[in-house]
Amino acid sequence: MDAKLVNPFVDAFTTVLPQMGFPQPQRTNVSVRDGHAVGLGVSVIVGFTKQLRGNVVYNMTEDTAKYIASTMMMGMPVPEFDAMAQSAISEMSNMLTANAATNLAGMGLEVDISTPSLSIGQGFQVKISDGKYLTVEMDIGGHAVEIDIAVEQN
Amino acid sequence: MEKVKVMIVDDSKISRTMLKGSLAKTNFEVVAMAKNAAEAVKFYQEFSPAVVTMDMNLPDADGIECSQRIHDIDPEAKIVMISAMKDASLVARGRDAGISAFLQKPVNTNDLIDTLMILCQNRAGKVAVLRESYAKPFQRALQQGLFSLVGVHSEISLELEDRRFLDVSGIAVIIGLTGYPVGRAIVFMSNETMKKFCMIMLDKDSLDDVTDEEASDSVEEAANIIVGRGVSNINDVFKDKEIRITPPGTICGTDIRIASPKLTTFRITAKTRIGDINMNIGFAEGE
Numbered sequence: 001m002d003a004k005l006v007n008p009f010v011d012a013f014t015t016v017l018p019q020m021g022f023p024q025p026q027r028t029n030v031s032v033r034d035g036h037a038v039g040l041g042v043s044v045i046v047g048f049t050k051q052l053r054g055n056v057v058y059n060m061t062e063d064t065a066k067y068i069a070s071t072m073m074m075g076m077p078v079p080e081f082d083a084m085a086q087s088a089i090s091e092m093s094n095m096l097t098a099n100a101a102t103n104l105a106g107m108g109l110e111v112d113i114s115t116p117s118l119s120i121g122q123g124f125q126v127k128i129s130d131g132k133y134l135t136v137e138m139d140i141g142g143h144a145v146e147i148d149i150a151v152e153q154n
Numbered sequence: 155m156e157k158v159k160v161m162i163v164d165d166s167k168i169s170r171t172m173l174k175g176s177l178a179k180t181n182f183e184v185v186a187m188a189k190n191a192a193e194a195v196k197f198y199q200e201f202s203p204a205v206v207t208m209d210m211n212l213p214d215a216d217g218i219e220c221s222q223r224i225h226d227i228d229p230e231a232k233i234v235m236i237s238a239m240k241d242a243s244l245v246a247r248g249r250d251a252g253i254s255a256f257l258q259k260p261v262n263t264n265d266l267i268d269t270l271m272i273l274c275q276n277r278a279g280k281v282a283v284l285r286e287s288y289a290k291p292f293q294r295a296l297q298q299g300l301f302s303l304v305g306v307h308s309e310i311s312l313e314l315e316d317r318r319f320l321d322v323s324g325i326a327v328i329i330g331l332t333g334y335p336v337g338r339a340i341v342f343m344s345n346e347t348m349k350k351f352c353m354i355m356l357d358k359d360s361l362d363d364v365t366d367e368e369a370s371d372s373v374e375e376a377a378n379i380i381v382g383r384g385v386s387n388i389n390d391v392f393k394d395k396e397i398r399i400t401p402p403g404t405i406c407g408t409d410i411r412i413a414s415p416k417l418t419t420f421r422i423t424a425k426t427r428i429g430d431i432n433m434n435i436g437f438a439e440g441e
Contacts, residue, residue, distance in 0.1 A: 039407070047330030047338070047400025055330075055403045083318060087415040114330020114338050114400050115438050117414055120319075124407025127370070150401070 005151045006134050008103035009056055012096045013138055013147065020092075022071055023141040034132045036125040037148045041065065042081070043126055044093040047114040052104065054151035055128040058093050062120070064143040065089050081120070090116045109153075157183035158274050158282060161203035163194040163220060164236075165212050169259070173207060173236075176263040179391045181286030182270055189213075191220035198224050198231070204274050207266075208253065210237035210244070218244075218251045225252035232273045236261055264392055281314060281418060284437050288335065289420040291387030292380075292435045296341075296424055299380035300431060304354040308424035308431070315419040320434055323408040324348055325370055327377035330400035331385065334392075337417060337437035339384070339399075341377035347429030348373050354428070366406075374404050380433070 014025050037043075037057060042065040044058045060068070062081050069085035070078040072092060078085045093116040101111045119126070129150030136147045160182045164170045167189075174184045182205075186197035191214045198206065206224065210217040221233045234255045235248050245256055255269045271283055293312045300306050320326070326342035343351070352364045352372040378399075385397045405412070417436035424431045 036404075036406075039405070039410075043405075045328055045403040045405075047328070047332075047403060049330070049332055049398045049400045053401050055401055057403070083413075083415070086413050090413070090415045112332035112336075112398065114332055115336055115414060115417060115436070117328045117330075117338055117340065117403075117412055119326075119405050119410055119412050121407055121410035124405055124410050127374075127404040127406075129401070 002151075002153070003134075004107075005052060005104075005109075005153065006136070006149050008107070009096075009100040009147060009149050010136055010138075011103055012099035013145075016096055016099050017140060020072060021074075022068075025145075026139045027136060028139050028144070029135075029137040031135050032132050033135050033148075034129075036127040037133075037135070037146070039119060039121060039124040039126055040146065041122065042089060042118065042120055043124075044089060044116045044118045045126070045128070046093055046097040046116045048097065048101065048111045049114075050112050051109045051154055052111050052151050053154060054149065056097055056100070056150075057126055057128060057146075057148040058089075058096070059126070059146040059148060060144065064145060067143050068092060068140075068145075086118055086120075090118050093118075157181055157286065158205065158270070159183055159185040159201065159203040160270065161186040161188065161194070161197055161201060161206045163188045163191075163206060163212070163217070164209035165189050166209070169209065173261070173266070176261070176266055179287075180267055181283045182267070191215035191223065194220050195223050195227065199227060205232045205234065205270050208233050208235050210235065210239070218247050218253070221248070221253050222251040234266075234269055234273065236266075267392070284335070284418055285312070285314065285420060287391070288388060288437060289422070289435050291391075292339065292384035292420075292433060293422050295380050295384035295387055296422055296431070296433050299376065299383055300424055300426065303376050303379065304351060304428075306354070306426040306428060308426045310422065310424050312420060312422050315421040315434060315436075318415075319411045319413040320432075322405065322410045322412060324406070325373050326405045326410065326412060327374050328403045328405065328412075329377060329381045331397050331437075332400065333397040335397075335437040337435065338414065339377075339381045339436075340412060340434045341373070341380065341432070342434070343373065343431050344429060345369075347431060350428035351376070351431070370404060370406055374402050378402050384435075 419436035
C-alpha cells in the first residue's frame, strides 16, 4: 500500500466538499487494515481500473448520510434517507472519485472509475481487497466519514 | 423487447453480407435487403424498418434519389448513407434528401452501431439495445460459468429491473464496469446457496467443512470469472470500445439494500438445484 497513491483520494475529499458548501473536512485518523470493513449504515463502493486497480468505500452512518444529502441540497431538510438522498450520496461519491482520478492523472496514472453502488443496512461486512487497505477517518462539521481505499498498481 | 428493424440497400452482395454480419450479434435485425432503388421503396413499405442503410451507387438510381423516394413515402424515415466516397457536396445533397448520417466504406462495426443507435434513440430503443447487446452476453456468461465452475444446470431468465434497489441477505459481489457503457455487475445469493456453491467448487464432502471465509471467497472468485467472461463476450463484438472490470467488492450480511441511482438495470436469475443465483447488471443511462 503506497501512501502516495492514497493521497489523491483524501485530497479530493478535502478540496471538493468545501466547494459544495461543507465545512473544511479534517483528517482524524489513518490506519492500515486487512480483512473486512464493517458497514456503518450507508456504504458506497466505487471501483476503478486501468493503470491502478482497486476500490474506494465511503462509509458513514445514516445520520451523516442525511446531513451530507441535506447540505448538498442547499439545506433542504432530509428526514428520511430516501431515494433523493441516496442519489445525492451516490453523486457525491462519484464526484469525489472522479476528482481523485483527475488527481491521479496529474501524477501520470490513468484511472477509469465505475458507477457507485450504495449499500444500506446494519453491521454488514465489506471486503475490498485480499490484502491490506488504508482507512482514513474524516470529520466534516462533527460528522464522521470513513474512507477505505484499496489500490494496487498494474 | 423487440429488435430494431434495419433495411440494407446496396447493389453489392458482398457489401450486403458484410453489413448484415456486422449487425448479427446486436439488437439490430436486418429485415430486408434491397439491391436497387425500386426494391428499396417496395421493401420499405412492406417491412417499415426503423432505419435504412443506403449505398450511393444503385443500378436504377443513385442513393440520394432513392432516399428522396423513401422520404416521400415516410418523412420520418431514418437513413444512413454508406458510400465509398464522402465529400461536402454529397453530404449537402444527402441532407436535402433527408439522409441523417454518412459513413464511409469500409464501415467500422462500432461506428455503424453507434450511428444506428443514435438515430433510433428513444427510451425503448436504448433499453432494447442495452438488453440485447450488453445484458444478454452476461446472461450467457452466467449460465456457462455456473456450468463450468460447479457443473450445475440452470434455468435462466433476463428481465428489466423495475425496482430501485436489490434486497440481499447473504452475499453480494459488486464488480464495476468501466469504458463504454460504464456500470456495474452484482452477483448475489443467499448464505445457504453460497455454502453449497463453495462445497461443490472446492470439492468438499459436507457443508460443515466449509468455512465462511472460503464460502465468500469462492463466490467472489466465481463472480469475477463470470463477469469477466460477460465482458469478453461484449468486447468480442465491439472491438474498439474495451470494457474493463474493477476488482470485486464483496458485501456480506442480512437485510442489506443495494441501490444504484440513475442506472438502467437488468435482473438475471439462474434457478439451480442449489438455489437461485442472481446477477444484476446496470448501465449508466444517457452515456
